[in-house]
Amino acid sequence: MADTPHNGAEDGDRARMGRLILALRSQGVTDPKVLNAIEATPRDLFVPELFKEQSFEDSALPIDCGQTISQPFIVGLMTQALKVEPRHRVLEIGTGSGYQAAILSKLARYVYSVERYRTLLTEAERRFKALDLQNIITRFGDGGEGWPEQAPFDRIMVTAAAPSEPRALLAQLKPGGILVAPVGRGAVQTLVRYIDDGEGAFRRETLGDVRFVPLVEGVAREL
């Protein structure tokens, strides 16, 4: 590499990304496909200018409209728990910055993502275009209702806290499908994985405590 021009900032980013991947692995995110998808997604493009320096730290960061981009460890944990396969159609509720959707887009055939803030959706769509992620389909709407016209889905990921069991969304899963969601009304919620047993019932597994912004009913009028 001696004859390749060096860019100090890029070298720094690569080192920071390397450290982040090691940190995720040591916390149990070990699926190589998930780690590769995270490594291939430049998180700095999904955070506001003010927080760029912290892009590769394992922490949640503020985005527009009072929302947050999740902590990379939680993104890794939820993505790994979803067991996405290349032919899958995945529904994500809460596009936010678009970071989680971008990662899912590297693992699935199609990602359908719903957001209730128009500002966030427009920004996320701009990022998908810049990164040439052509298999993400977005919608402005209330994700609590899912996306009935596109259902059923192989996988569903909810990235805002559902106050109780997300029944409307579970109903949009294919037999054998998996849904991962933070569930609870308080500041701390339980991360739950629901696995459809193919006969209309669900196996429910808890994956730990998490802190998400709430799933809010209806679309935002402002912004």
Ligand code: SAH
């Ligand atoms: N997946 C996002 C995380 C965003 S935080 C990312 O990777 O950046 C949760 C997002 O869910 C917020 O953008 C919030 O506006 C959105 N949200 C909350 N309730 C919603 C609802 N009912 N329908 C759609 N989006 C919702």
